[in-house]
Amino acid sequence: MRVAAPRTGSPGRRPPRDARVTAGLGVSQAIGSGMTFRFLVPLLSVLLAIAPAAAQDVDPILVSTRALDQDGREFDAVDAAFNVHTDATEVKSLQDRAIAVKQDSALQVATLSAQLQLIDARIAQLGPVTPGVVETPDIQAQRKLLTRQRSVVDSAIKRGKLLGTEADQLATEIDRSRAEAFSERMSVQGDSPLTPAFWGTLFRSLPRDGRRLSAFIGAETDAIESGVMHRGLLAGLLGLIVAIVLISPVRIGLRAAGRRYVIARVPGNRIRRSSLALWLTLVGTLVPWLASVALISGLRAGGMVAPTWDKLASNFEQGSFLAALIAALGGALLQRRQPSWRLIDITDETANRLRPWTFAAATVTMLSFLLAAGRTGVGASGPVQAVTEVFAAVLHIVLVLGILLTGARMRAVAARATEEERGDQSIVAFLSLTTWAVLAVAVVSLATGYVAFGYFLARFTVWIAVVAAASYLLLIGIDDICSTVFRRDGKLADAVHHGFGVRRSLIDQFGVALSALLRLMLILVAMGSVLFPFGSDIPTLFGQISRIAQGITIGQVTISPGAILRALAVLAVGMFGIRGIQTWLTTRYLPATELDAGARNSIAMVARYIGLILVVLWSLASLGIGVERIALLLSALSVGIGFGLQAITQNFVSGLILLAERPVKIGDWVRIGDQEGDVKRISVRATEIQIADRSTLIVPNSELITKSIVNKTLSDPIGRIQLQFSVPMGSDIAQVRAMLMAIYDAQGAVLDDPKPVLFIDSLLDGRINFNSFAYVNSPRAVYPTRSDIWFELLTKLPEAGIELGTTPQQVQWIGAQPTGAQGVIGGEAA
Known part of the structure; x- marks a missing residue:
């Protein structure tokens, strides 16, 4: 029985591979590949679970127990076949099979648990045995049957849970072995390519590898001859013709059709550029890949692909897809012939210089795929495999070095050509320095004999650049599409607004939120895709390193x-x-x-x-x-x-209250003491108010919470103008009113609603005192508008022969008797 803790013993203590494989060979061959079994077992379990609905004589408990028996046999086969000397492909298949056993055992446990609840319910209906009362024979038989069934189901549930735990432990152990193999391969130090020992070993192995290469080529030559003799040449030629048609006329036609459609149908904003870039990338990736698939499929249909060349043919298809993706991304982003459609901010010269490097990256990627498959098909010796890795690593290093030097040269030329700042280049500088550092580590690793690690770093750098370019294009495309489809003045907004009454602003908000959600999901997918070509061993490798x-x-x-x-x-x-x-x-x-x-x-x-x-x-x-x-x-x-920190804490809490209750908010016109102005910023410590002289008044938040302030725009943003003046008794007050209202009408800042009003405030000392009110759209407009009205009023009333003034005031001197006049205020004797 497998214990709860994962096995930590040395992998070398496991039984020999031949003995272990023999124990589980029959089941392994019958089930097929691990990936097939991973999806086959749950499907069979579902079919077995629904079988009682079609045939009432099938017992679901029996079906589940038999499925658990099958899972147990499959687990024993996987456990027997697992060995540290198993190759990577077979290890991945075994891990998938172990995970499938875990999933199916959990499914069977869930089914049996439901049956156990039904049995317990039936037992509860029978109730406990009453002492001294003899039950009828049928009740006794039913009670015994239910008790026996419950025991069987309970035992099966426990067995299924244990099997699931063991399968999970085995899958974890297999994954750990993959990580250990990856770590071991990365940490192996061989002879440096700069030493004679490296090349001496290669020369000694060349005769044997030459014979293997001849046999490898001969197998394909025989397959081609056999295919031609058995009339397979037609299928191969048909595949070649389809590939040529796809590469040339179909690809060119689709690119031209997409460009015409974008120009004619897509709105004339940024979505036009991103849509064309996405279309060019899609066509440039899928069409060459389909051409490679058509070519390989034609050769296979004609029997002209030898079994030893099957891996090379599959890698050719995969390499074609990735190489086409790199070339298409470069063309879509650089846009050498149409600079106005370019999505990245670079000059035409930079685009022209970088474009050839995208083709070089596609070629290097294709060569690395073919080299990896070729050495596996040939069965090359260790020295030859090391040479192929060194060659592929050097190609990747030269590629990355060329791109870095080209970018640095272009930045230097741009810096000499203009003295203006080109924005924040910190991200570009950081990425450039990081790439230089990784490249230096890769070169040192190759020079010191860590060939596998150097090759991994160089290949990883190129792959990150590909993922970053694809993610950048998709991020822009998603944002442009969502912003355009869900814009508030678009057709969709019109339909939703008129059909369902949804506000247009909500549709616009939905587009922005959907864009953010999709881009976040894309970023997560991109982070996982960074490790895609290297499997799941990299995180485990870093986990192993962190435990040091x-x-x-x-x-x-x-x-x-x-x-x-x-x-x-x-x-x-x-x-x-x-x-x-x-x-x-x-x-x-x-x-x-x-x-x-x-x-x-x-x-x-x-x-x-x-x-x-x-x-x-x-x-x-x-x-x-x-x-x-x-x-x-x-x-x-x-x-x-x-x-x-009492004061800081008080201001912090006050700032949170201001942000939550909003008695004062940004844009309000407030008066604090003898100062008033616009609220410009509210932080957790203080509030910034811009006063009339354009200076900034910084007020602690606690002052706004604990003291009285005047917020002139809290409940109503309009401002009020008040005019107080007087005219002599006997003046034509109707004319005064008409002239004032005409002045109000001439002022564009004065609102029509509420209307301006004029009141007779009092009659005092032979004068009529008026009090008038008018309203403007903001308290900020009160002072200049009132000044303009006063200018007009002080000009037009005297022209009409009406004296404008204020109420006379009397001043008496108390105490001494003045010898002359007591005083004159406002032209009247006191």
């Missing part, structure tokens, strides 16, 4: 260099993600909503602070510090925070 540094333990927390690097990486990625999310909110999503500037700022700031808190917690968790320890640390520091 055990770290130190402080209390119950173990801190290691790997944990520190992981926490820093998590912090960096988290901060980058927060910055990207906040930028997306402020520039893409929130502007598509109907929220005002203050609400958008509040949402963006709250999202930022929540993200910061989550990133810090995530980083501490990556460091090995759990949430409960973080809470304990915060509780211990709460007293110090309460006293030492």
Whole structure:
């Protein structure tokens, strides 16, 4: 019986491969490949589970137990066939079969558990045995049958759970063996290609490898002759003709048709460029790949592909797809002949110089695929395999070196040609330096004899560039398509708005959110695709390396260099993600909503602070510090925070209240003491207000929460103008009213609703005192509009012979008797 912990014994202690394979050979051959069995077993289980619905005489318990028996035999076969000397393809097949056993055993356990619940329900209906009461024979028989069935089902469930656990452990062990094999291959040091020993071993093995190569070529020559003799030449020629037709007229026609359609039908914005680039990439990738498939299929149909060449033919198809993808991506992104359609910001000269390197990358990729398949088909010796890896690695290194030098030369030319800044080049510089560093490590690895590791680094660098280029194109295309299809003035928005009453802004928001979701999914897929051509061994390899540094333990927390690097990486990625999310909110999503500037700022700031808190917690968790320890640390520091950081904490909490309740928001016109101005920014510590002299007043948030302020635009954004003046008694007040209303009508800033009004406030000292009110669309427009009205009023009333003034005021001198006049104010005797 397999224990719960994975096996840690030395793989060399397992029985010999021949003895293990013999034990499970029959089942292994009957089931077929692991991938087929992985999907065949659940399908058979489903068919067996639904069989009772078609034939009532089939017992589901019996079906499940028999399926578990079959899973047990399959598990024994996989366990017997697994050996450290098994090749990579067979190991992957065995792992898939072990996973299939685990999945099917879980399915059978679920089926049996349902049957067990039915049996328990029937037993519960019979009830317990009553002491002293003799049950009827049929009840006794039913109780015995149900008890026996329950025992059988319970035992089967336990056996199925154990089998699933063992299958999971075996799959884990197989995966670990793959990682160990990969790690061992990467860490093997052979003779350096710079030493005579490397080439001496190669020359000694050349006669034997030459005979193998001759046999390999002879097998294909015989297959071609046999195919021609048995009338297979027609199928091969047909495949060749189809391939030529696809490569030349079909590909050119599809490219031209796509360009015409995009120009005629697609809206004239950025989606036109991205749509054409996507179409060119799709055509340039699929058509050459289909041509290679047609060629190989024709040769196979004519019997002109030898069994030893089958792997080479399959790699030719795969290499054609990847090489075509690289060439198509280069053409779609660089657009040498149509610079106005280019999606990346580079000059024409840079595009012309980089385009040949895309063809070189496609050629190198195809050669590496063919070399890998060719040496396997030939059965080349170790020295020849090492030479092919060195050759492929040198090709990749030269390719990457050429691209780096071309890019550096173009940047230098652009810097000499213009003195202007070309924007933030930090990302380009970082990627360039990283690539140079990886290239240097690859060269040193090759020179010191770590051929496999150097070849892996060089190939990995090229593959990352391919994934990055494809992801960049898809990210732009997704955003352009979603923004265009779901724009608020588009046809879809018209149909949804008129048909369902949905606001157009919601449709625009949905497009922005859908674009973000799809691009996030694409980024995750791209991160997984980076490791695609190398299998799942790379993460395990890094896991093996990280276990070398055990770290130190402080209390119950173990801190290691790997944990520190992981926490820093998590912090960096988290901060980058927060910055990207906040930028997306402020520039893409929130502007598509109907929220005002203050609400958008509040949402963006709250999202930022929540993200910061989550990133810090995530980083501490990556460091090995759990949430409960973080809470304990915060509780211990709460007293110090309460006293030492009281003002900062008060302003922080006040800032959160401002962002949540929004008594003051961005864009409001507020008065604090004798200062008033526009609210420009609200942070968690202070609020910035731009006053009339264009200076910035920084107010702590606690002042806005605990003290009285005047928010002139909180409930109503309009401003009120008040005019107070007087005319002499006996003046034509109707004329005064008409002239004032005419002045209001002439002012474009004065609103029609609410209408301007004029009131007689009082009659005092022979004068009529007026009080007038008018409204403008913002408090910011009150002062200049009132000034313009005063200019007009002070000009037109005197022209009409009406004296404009204020109410006379009297001033009396108390105490001494003045000898002359007591004083004159406003032209009247006091």
